[in-house]
Amino acid sequence: MRKEEKHEIVQSLTEQIKEYGNFYITDTADLTVAKINAIRRKFFENGISLQVAKNSLIRKALEAAGVEAPELDGVLKGSSTILFSSVANAPAKLIKELRKTGDKPILKGAYIDTAVFVGDKQLDALASLKSKEELVGEIIGLLQSPAKNVISGLQSGGNKLAGIVKTLQERG
Known part of the structure; x- marks a missing residue:
């Protein structure tokens, strides 16, 4: 990947982080192309933006957006997919729905209006959050x-x- 492409990805992620204020980091590794496409479609239908990015680029975007969440550094390992939504609990609800048919996506962490949630065990708490x-x-x-x-x-x-x-x- 060229330096310009990396810069564009970081810039795009930074803009989305600032725009939405809420994001989830999940693990969708080892899924088939068909399963990933089905997941993408579900998220799109529910107004949730999904982007796969390298962990180092996500870190740079978080820094550029002014997100201070050192707890998320620990979750940025392996394969990472970042989800953006204007409704804070929408991705958690959809992840729970998708998990009825498989074990992925796995929640690695979430950032909701300056609150940080780490680990898949937080999924129920995130799903029960009330929207503004x-x-x-x-x-x-x-x-x-x-x-x-x-x-x-x-x-x-x-x-x-x-x-x-x-x-x-x-x-x-």
Whole structure:
């Protein structure tokens, strides 16, 4: 591989790391071409970008993107595939689904909004993470609940309230 090609790969990886903010490093070694293509298709259909790269180029891209995660140095060994997604838990959910039919891809590590997850044992924790949209929805629901209760109370007791106000006015 020429130096220019390596530079282009590092630049592309760096841009994706900055753009998505979330990435997973997996092991897809020893899979057949057909299996790899099926996995690529599944990831593409779910809006997840997949790229196979040399570990040294991934390290350079992490450094260039300003990612400080020394824990990931230990996982950058052997064959590495890097996955990018704007939804933090989407790759983990898809990996779990793919693992129902085989033992790969294996999660080596993940970087989610500055949090680092190392090892395949973290897959369940990553899959159960809530997306920003889900968290915002829950917060809005919690904030709306008390307001709905107040409005409901006022509407149901509207006649009583009017009577109380009228009585107070008559006394005053």
